[in-house]
Amino acid sequence: MRVSRFPLFTTKETPADAEIVSHQLMLRAGMIQKVAAGLYNWLPLGLRVLRNVEAIVREEMNRTGAMEVLMPAVQPAELWQESGRWDQYGPLLLRIRDRHDRDFCFGPTHEEVITDLVRRELRSYKQLPLTYYQIQTKFRDETRPRFGVMRAREFVMKDAYSFHLSQASLQETYDAMRTAYSRVFERLGLDFRPVRADTGDIGGSVSEEFHVLADSGEDAIAACDGCDYAANTELAESRPPKPTQQQPAEAREALTPDIHTVAEQAELLGLNVDQIVKSVVVMADGEPAVLYVVGDDELNTVKAARALEAGDIRLAEPEEALNATGVPRGFIGPRGLPEGLRQVVDHRAAAAVNFSSGANRKDYHWVNLNWDRDMPLPPTADLRTVKAGEGCPNCDGTLSITRGIEVGHIFQLGTKYSESMGATVLDESGSDALMTMGCYGIGVSRVVAAAIEQNHDDNGIIWPAPLAPFKVALISINIHRSEAVAEKSGELYQQLLDAGLDPIWDDREARPGVKFADMELIGVPHRIVVSDRGIEAGTLEYRGRRDSENQNIPMEGALDFLRERIGPG
RNA sequence: CGGGGUGUAGCGCAGCCUGGUAGCGCACCUGCUUUGGGAGCAGGGAGUCGGGGGUUCGAAUCCCUCCACCCCGACCA
Numbered sequence: 001m002r003v004s005r006f007p008l009f010t011t012k013e014t015p016a017d018a019e020i021v022s023h024q025l026m027l028r029a030g031m032i033q034k035v036a037a038g039l040y041n042w043l044p045l046g047l048r049v050l051r052n053v054e055a056i057v058r059e060e061m062n063r064t065g066a067m068e069v070l071m072p073a074v075q076p077a078e079l080w081q082e083s084g085r086w087d088q089y090g091p092l093l094l095r096i097r098d099r100h101d102r103d104f105c106f107g108p109t110h111e112e113v114i115t116d117l118v119r120r121e122l123r124s125y126k127q128l129p130l131t132y133y134q135i136q137t138k139f140r141d142e143t144r145p146r147f148g149v150m151r152a153r154e155f156v157m158k159d160a161y162s163f164h165l166s167q168a169s170l171q172e173t174y175d176a177m178r179t180a181y182s183r184v185f186e187r188l189g190l191d192f193r194p195v196r197a198d199t200g201d202i203g204g205s206v207s208e209e210f211h212v213l214a215d216s217g218e219d220a221i222a223a224c225d226g227c228d229y230a231a232n233t234e235l236a237e238s239r240p241p242k243p244t245q246q247q248p249a250e251a252r253e254a255l256t257p258d259i260h261t262v263a264e265q266a267e268l269l270g271l272n273v274d275q276i277v278k279s280v281v282v283m284a285d286g287e288p289a290v291l292y293v294v295g296d297d298e299l300n301t302v303k304a305a306r307a308l309e310a311g312d313i314r315l316a317e318p319e320e321a322l323n324a325t326g327v328p329r330g331f332i333g334p335r336g337l338p339e340g341l342r343q344v345v346d347h348r349a350a351a352a353v354n355f356s357s358g359a360n361r362k363d364y365h366w367v368n369l370n371w372d373r374d375m376p377l378p379p380t381a382d383l384r385t386v387k388a389g390e391g392c393p394n395c396d397g398t399l400s401i402t403r404g405i406e407v408g409h410i411f412q413l414g415t416k417y418s419e420s421m422g423a424t425v426l427d428e429s430g431s432d433a434l435m436t437m438g439c440y441g442i443g444v445s446r447v448v449a450a451a452i453e454q455n456h457d458d459n460g461i462i463w464p465a466p467l468a469p470f471k472v473a474l475i476s477i478n479i480h481r482s483e484a485v486a487e488k489s490g491e492l493y494q495q496l497l498d499a500g501l502d503p504i505w506d507d508r509e510a511r512p513g514v515k516f517a518d519m520e521l522i523g524v525p526h527r528i529v530v531s532d533r534g535i536e537a538g539t540l541e542y543r544g545r546r547d548s549e550n551q552n553i554p555m556e557g558a559l560d561f562l563r564e565r566i567g568p569g
Numbered sequence: 570c571g572g573g574g575u576g577u578a579g580c581g582c583a584g585c586c587u588g589g590u591a592g593c594g595c596a597c598c599u600g601c602u603u604u605g606g607g608a609g610c611a612g613g614g615a616g617u618c619g620g621g622g623g624u625u626c627g628a629a630u631c632c633c634u635c636c637a638c639c640c641c642g643a644c645c646a
Contacts, residue, residue, distance in 0.1 A: 012607065013581050013595065017639050037638065143570080146639090261645075280646055298644055315646075329646065385644080477605060513606035520606095531605070541605095 001470065002493075003506045003518075007044055010518050020216045022452035023148030025461050029522045031448075038145030038153030045522060046448070048469035050156065053447050054135050056187050056466060057158045060180045064173075066131035066160055071113045073137055077103035079112035083420045088311070094141045106139040111417050111439060114161040118435070119423035125165045125433065128425065129173055133160035135444060150405070150449040151218070160440040163418075165427060170436045174206070174412055177440045181210050181408050188447065189464025190407075191454060195221050196231035197409065198302050206412040210442075211404025212450040221404045222386050226397020234302040237382060238399055239391030246353045249368040254356075257363040260330045262295040269356055269367060277349045277357045277369075279332040281321035284310035288324035289342035292334060292349040292357075297384040307344050307381035325360070333358030335366055335375045343378035345371075350380045405450040406443070413437040452523075461523030462545050470504035471566050472496060473519040477531035480509040488555075489530045492540075495559055501566055520545065526565060528558065 009030030018024040026032050031046025042050055058068070074096070080086035086093075086105075094106040107113065114132060122130070135158045145153045160177065164170040178194065185192040190212050197209040209232060211221055222236035223229070231237070259265045266273045276295030281288055282304060289308055293299050305313040321329045326338060334343065337360055349355075354368045371377040388401040417423065418435045427433040448467070455462045465471070474496065476489040489505065496503035504524060506515040519527055529541040529550075539552040542561065553561050 010607095011580065011596080016575090016581070019640085034638095143643095144640095263645090278646060280644095293646095296645090299646080301644070314643075318646095321646085332646090481604075511604060511606080511608065513608085515607095516605085517607050529605085533605085 001504045003504060003508050003515075006504070008518065008522070009043065010521055018148065020147050020150065020453065021456055022150060022216075022449040025452055025456060025521070026148055026449065029461060031522075032149060034148075038142060038151075040149055040152060040154075045469050049448050049463070049467050050445060052467050052469075053188065053444050054156075054158075057184055057442055057444060058135065060184045060187070061133050061158070061160060063183075064131065064176050064180045066133045066162075068134060069114075069117070069132045070134050070136060071107070071110050071117070073107055073139070074104050075107045075110075075113055077105065079116055079421075080105060083112050083115075083417055085112070092140050092142070094139050108138055108140040109441075110134070110136075110159055111161065111413070111437075112421070115417040115421045115423050115437070118161075118163055119418075119421060122163070122423075122425050122435070125425050125427045128435065129162060129164045129169045131160055131162040131173060133158060133440075147216075148449060149445045152445065155443060156445040158442040158444055162438040162440070163423075163435045164437070165425070165433055165435065167436060170412055170438050174410060174438050177410050177438070178208065181410065181440070181442070184442065185210060185212070185407070187466055188451065189455075189466060190447075190451060192407070193221065193223065193230050193404065195223070195404070196235060198232060198234045208410050209404075209406050210408030210410075212407050212447075212454060213402055213404050214450065214453040215403050216453050217403035217405040219404050219406055221402050222388075222399045223402060224392035224395065224397040224399055226392060227395040229392050229394045229397075229399075233385050233401065234300065236386045236399070237393045238386040239393050240347065240351070243351055244353050248370045248373060249354050251366060251368045251370070251374050253359050253364050254367050255363060256331075256365045259363075259365070265356065265365060266295065269365065271356055271367075275352070275355050277334070277352055277355045279334065279358055281316040281324055281329070281332065282308075282313055283316050283320060284308040284313045284342075286312075287342070288316055288320060289344065290325070290332065290334075290337065291344050291346070291383055292378075293346040293384050294348045294352060297346065297348060299383060300385040303381070303383050303385075304344075307383060308342065327358065327360045328362050331358040331360065331362055331364065333360055333366060333369075334371075334378070335369060336360040344383065345378050345380045346383035347380055348384060350377060405446065405453065407447050407450050408440075408442045410440045411438060413439055455523075457546075459517070460521035463523040463525055465525050465566070468502075468523065468525050470522075470524050471502040472504075472526040472528065472562060473524040474503050474505040475512070475515045475519065475527060475529045476505070476507055477512050477529060479507055482532050484535050485530055485532055488535055492528075492530060492558070496562070499559055499563060501559075501562055526562060528562070 011028050014024045015027045018027055030043055033041040035041055077086055096104050138157045139154050142153050145151055162173040192210055192212050194208050194210050197207045220233040222231055222233050254269055256268055262273055262276050262278055265276055273295035277292050278295055280291045280299050291304055301313050318329050325332050356365050356367045357369055359366050390399050392399055415434045415436055423435050424432040451467055452461050474493055476485050479486050493505040525545045527543045534540055538555050540555055540558050541550045542553050543550045
């Protein structure tokens with residue numbers, strides 16, 4: 001491609017509303033253009049990168065034997081009503097109505113459509129297992145789209161769905177998909193990690209996310225330094241601490257006026273924060289519940305929702321907490337709490353001995369409380385978020401917390417959709433059998449942003465080779481004033497094209513600095529420079545995007561030199 | 570959803586408080602000069618000042634209203 005014929009829209013200035021580096025660089029490089037909140041145009045430069053990701057994903061999907069299909073972006077409400085998600089999914093689902101007043105949605109995912117497809121086509125267990133996938137545009141009406149294509153409302157996703165007669169068969173495909181995902185992200189040159197994950201709205205049991213590690217990531221991941229344990233902090237666990245050997249002491253009430261934080265409570269009573277059990281009132285599907293965690297622990301709302309079997313959970317407003325318990329917030333505790341309130345205790349809070357907690361009357365806390373002795377122990381569950389430095393639940397290692405960008409997610413769905421939508425085949429005995437399902441997603445457009453988060457410097461993007469929109473930049477110095485440069489560059493460009501090295505030739509009548517800056521900004525991995533002084537010496541200049549020095553290479557053999565560096569594909 | 574903020578040329582911004590008919594930088598066009606790390610000089614094109622309503626002789630500026638976009642929060646009890 002010649003720059004003189006390519007719409008290269010680079011800017012020096014960083015757009016004001018771009019927060020993270022990938023968003024800034026994608027805008028500055030002219031890869032994307034915002035149309036509305038969370039909606040983007042992909043310009044030729046950006047689209048080349050997106051297509052490169054798609055190509056690798058497609059190859060690896062095909063390698064697993066999955067079959068590509070294409071489903072409609074717009075889906076009828078009936079299918080979603082059948083699965084029950086029309087009412088469950090909430091405002092994330094963009095609902096639309098056609099001219100006949102029929103309800104549709106713009107698909108945020110395609111479990112319903114694929115299940116419908118399969119139940120109409122598949123008759124026999126002999127046709128299983130089967131995996132379909134598509135690469136397609138999704139729409140999720142995020143409350144707060146941000147970070148450019150990282151968290152857009154409309155985005156490109158690869159989604160795959162597998163169908164099985166047995167759990168063993170599902171497990172086999174699930175494992176194959178995990179391998180395929182690792183291959184994809186390895187080929188893309190990304191530093192990633194598979195982690196255990198919550199299944200969220202999609203449903204099902206087993207699930208893993210693939211995260212690209214980056215400080216700007218929106219998810220926190222706990223990873224062990226001693227084994228391969230890694231989990232989203234939404235569900236990560238850590239090794240329980242050794243139980244304390246303290247003897248139970250006599251419980252007493254203490255006057256604690258105007259205490260509103262655990263830190264104040266600890267200081268006033270001369271306790272450590274971990275000797276305090278705090279009481280958190282939540283609204284679970286609209287019903288109040290009291291949850292107990294240790295003073296320096298954080299309530300994990302994902303775990304709490306699971307423990308309470310609630311679809312929707314949030315912290316109670318102060319008035320709601322007051323209404324539920326009759327006690328102002330800050331003084332709620334397990335002893336003397338009104339009957340009938342749901343309570344769940346975190347394991348660590350349940351193991352606490354001689355702890356302090358609210359006395360259920362204003363300005364008083366208990367000290368030296370003990371479960372069972374002073375009040376019955378409610379049901380227990382894991383409710384806390386793990387912290388860096390805690391022990392790994394699986395080995396002697398230590399957990400650290402890193403941030404990640406979720407670029408892939410694989411699930412074992414089980415029969416959730418086949419059951420609600422009646423997707424069956426005949427089994428060996430000739431009777432109807434529900435198909436067991438898996439689903440597997442990759443955020444294709446998000447991968448592009450994630451790759452930049454992980455690969456950039458002050459001058460711009462540094463594409464991993466397989467993502468690069470062009471493999472090699474050919475820069476001609478003073479092309480409009482030097483016949484020799486023009487001629488040699490043209491020759492070289494043709495050779496690079498013929499060799500399939502995907503060149504971009506900066507043939508503009510621009511100053512050298514402009515060309516260098518542009519090619520660095522858009523992240524072309526290799527650069528060669530043709531100049532009068534090089535021609536005189538019979539050399540070209542080469543510089544890799546990560547190099548800090550030029551190197552002169554003989555004009556003859558330059559092609560082999562590049563071929564070697566760029567490699568196949 | 571709650572709180573805050575911003576909308577002025579393609580992009581980044583000033584002007585608004587204190588009303589008088591719009592400006593700077595980048596980008597763009599023309600000419601001359603320059604030519605190995607985002608050139609210089611001169612000239613030029615480009616704006617319903619987010620929309621609507623109001624106050625006023627006069628509104629980018631003051632008031633009302635709507636819209637769009639951005640940030641923070643919705644886990645420290």
